[in-house]
Amino acid sequence: MATPEDTGSWLLYLSLAAKCGGDGQPHRFVGFLVVCAVAGLLTCLLHWSFPGGPAWGRWWWTRRRGCWAAAASVPGPRGLPVIGSMWLMTGLAHRKLAAAAGRLGARRLMAFSLGETPAVVAGHPDVAREILHSPAFTDRPVKESAYGLLFHRAIGFAPHGGYWRALRRVASTHLFSPWQVAASAPQRAVIARQMVTAMKQLQQSGASSAAGAAVRRVLRRASLHNVMWSVFGRRYELQLDPVKESDETRELGALVDEGYDLLGLLNWADHLPWLARFDLQGTRARCSRPVPRVTRFVGRIIDEHRSAPPAAAAAVDFTDVLLSLQGSDKLADSDMVAVLWEMVFRGTDTVAVLIEWVLARLVLHQDVQARVHDELNRVVGLDRVVTESDSASLVYLHAVIKEVLRLHPPGPLLSWARLATSDIHVDGFLVPAGTIAMVNMWAITHDPDVWPEPMEFRPERFLDDTSFQVMGSDLRLAPFGSGRRSCPGKSLAMATVAFWLPTPLHEFTLLPSPDPARGVNLSEVLRLSCEMAVPLAVTAQARRVA
Ligand code: HEM
Ligand SMILES: *[C@@H]1O[C@H](CO)[C@@H](O)[C@H](O)[C@H]1NC(C)=O
Numbered sequence: 001m002a003t004p005e006d007t008g009s010w011l012l013y014l015s016l017a018a019k020c021g022g023d024g025q026p027h028r029f030v031g032f033l034v035v036c037a038v039a040g041l042l043t044c045l046l047h048w049s050f051p052g053g054p055a056w057g058r059w060w061w062t063r064r065r066g067c068w069a070a071a072a073s074v075p076g077p078r079g080l081p082v083i084g085s086m087w088l089m090t091g092l093a094h095r096k097l098a099a100a101a102g103r104l105g106a107r108r109l110m111a112f113s114l115g116e117t118p119a120v121v122a123g124h125p126d127v128a129r130e131i132l133h134s135p136a137f138t139d140r141p142v143k144e145s146a147y148g149l150l151f152h153r154a155i156g157f158a159p160h161g162g163y164w165r166a167l168r169r170v171a172s173t174h175l176f177s178p179w180q181v182a183a184s185a186p187q188r189a190v191i192a193r194q195m196v197t198a199m200k201q202l203q204q205s206g207a208s209s210a211a212g213a214a215v216r217r218v219l220r221r222a223s224l225h226n227v228m229w230s231v232f233g234r235r236y237e238l239q240l241d242p243v244k245e246s247d248e249t250r251e252l253g254a255l256v257d258e259g260y261d262l263l264g265l266l267n268w269a270d271h272l273p274w275l276a277r278f279d280l281q282g283t284r285a286r287c288s289r290p291v292p293r294v295t296r297f298v299g300r301i302i303d304e305h306r307s308a309p310p311a312a313a314a315a316v317d318f319t320d321v322l323l324s325l326q327g328s329d330k331l332a333d334s335d336m337v338a339v340l341w342e343m344v345f346r347g348t349d350t351v352a353v354l355i356e357w358v359l360a361r362l363v364l365h366q367d368v369q370a371r372v373h374d375e376l377n378r379v380v381g382l383d384r385v386v387t388e389s390d391s392a393s394l395v396y397l398h399a400v401i402k403e404v405l406r407l408h409p410p411g412p413l414l415s416w417a418r419l420a421t422s423d424i425h426v427d428g429f430l431v432p433a434g435t436i437a438m439v440n441m442w443a444i445t446h447d448p449d450v451w452p453e454p455m456e457f458r459p460e461r462f463l464d465d466t467s468f469q470v471m472g473s474d475l476r477l478a479p480f481g482s483g484r485r486s487c488p489g490k491s492l493a494m495a496t497v498a499f500w501l502p503t504p505l506h507e508f509t510l511l512p513s514p515d516p517a518r519g520v521n522l523s524e525v526l527r528l529s530c531e532m533a534v535p536l537a538v539t540a541q542a543r544r545v546a
């Protein structure tokens with residue numbers, strides 16, 4: 001609540017009051033305290049009484065005093081005094097925000113308060129476009145955990161400016177360009193075959209076949225290995241037995257998991273600065289643990305690359321690319337650690353989470369799976385394996401992926417929010433600098449005005465219009481965001497998903513777990529991505545004698 005000036009005047013009042021008390025007139029001292037308390041309480045209530053709650057009220061009363069009657073305010077829930085509506089961001093935030101917006105008739109744009117931080121959330125394609133494409137929203141709010149984990153020097157959280165632009169340019173030419181995505185196809189093929197082998201083993205091992213095999217671990221490890229290969233040039237066998245896994249995979253896997261938890265957490269101190277010094281949730285302490293491990297891990301890989309540069313152009317990985325930068329693009333070692341670590345971190349779980357959702361839908365909707373199999377029989381046939389070049393012809397499978405992105409967008413709130421760097425008009429309302437802006441992509445993709453019968457799983461809806469793009473041009477379904485800060489890894493992610501999905505589907509028919517208690521459960525849990533709360537268990541029946 002208290003700005004520095006506020007605090008200053010309170011201290012003055014208190015010292016005055018203490019003086020009065022010192023004169024031997026305790027009743028005056030007490031009286032003064034009561035006046036202060038009442039004044040404080042009234043200010044709180046006054047701020048809180050505003051649409052959107054305390055952070056918005058404070059802004060209207062302090063910064064816009066005098067002209068506040070002239071403009072309408074963004075509708076939104078008041079929440080509680082001081083803390084506002086922090087709880088909207090806990091648990092399944094996308095659903096809570098959508099429900100609140102529906103209740104208050106604020107679907108297009110809703111204001112709310114995260115403690116002292118004003119926030120808006122857009123639930124309409126037009127308003128979403130306004131935010132994501134506005135030059136005033138090209139920064140991101142940097143959470144304490146992001147600083148703690150060094151992410152402020154990586155692409156995702158770096159403020160909009162020269163450093164960020166240089167990093168994006170390097171990443172788009174050397175990691176995400178169409179040429180690079182195509183060049184890494186053989187690597188994805190190797191890992192795809194490892195996945196099939198792992199799923200066969202999983203199915204054969206007696207313990208799991210009774211309950212169905214949990215595919216999550218296979219998907220996550222495959223994803224991690226894929227990124228470690230592109231970014232660090234490291235190759236590993238997919239190992240189901242954790243004991244036999246390489247130390248590096250295990251270490252990096254654990255670090256990614258820990259980072260995921262920390263960044264996904266709502267840290268109260270981010271929005272209530274007076275709480276920050278207490279570190280009640282232990283965020284600072286928890287962040288400080290993985291950082292030296294990350295620095296040591298990535299630092300060692302950088303040193304190895306320095307001492308042994310790649311012999312062939314084909315063996316160049318992203319670490320080599322960063323090391324080869326010259327002049328103004330040259331990165332300090334600590335920045336390189338941040339950039340590399342972010343790539344591993346961002347590239348790992350997102351892809352695995354999306355594939356798990358698709359497989360869950362296919363297990364649940366056997367008719368759709370049958371159509372996918374028909375298409376695979378037609379395009380690939382049963383006498384050879386799927387290759388990445390087949391995936392362009394799998395039109396129906398692409399429709400399935402789009403429909404899953406619509407029903408289960410991995411980042412329902414587009415993962416990391418945007419920050420207003422100046423006062424800006426959004427949908428006709430004035431929004432102050434410092435506001436956190438979110439797009440509720442989940443609300444848009446579940447809005448019956450945007451998508452008819454939104455709760456139905458119907459891939460066919462994308463067959464009428466196969467040119468529908470999910471890459472950010474159409475805000476009715478933009479799971480990778482849009483505008484200058486949209487996901488740079490989107491084509492790599494789509495290429496990976498569109499190839500890794502048909503591979504096991506070509507080999508197996510996926511049936512639900514024989515244990516009815518472990519049937520497909522579509523409950524969600526929102527960490528950094530929106531994942532299945534109950535890991536998918538499947539029975540895999542071979543379709544092909546290999
Ligand atoms: C299914 C997979 C993925 C989804 C759904 C996804 C989604 C997103 C979203 C919604 C954003 C924020 C966009 C915005 O603010 O407009 C984002 C940013 C980002 N993503 Fe992805 N992503 C995926 C895969 C990847 C992969 C594989 C990588 C890298 C290897 C990656 C790297 C990044 C980075 C670096 C940013 C920050 C960009 C910036 O701030 O300039 N993502 N992603
Ligand atoms: C699905 O999982 C959720 C969360 O774990 C649980 O509460 C719910 O009861 C499960 N539903 C069914 C039908 O098993």
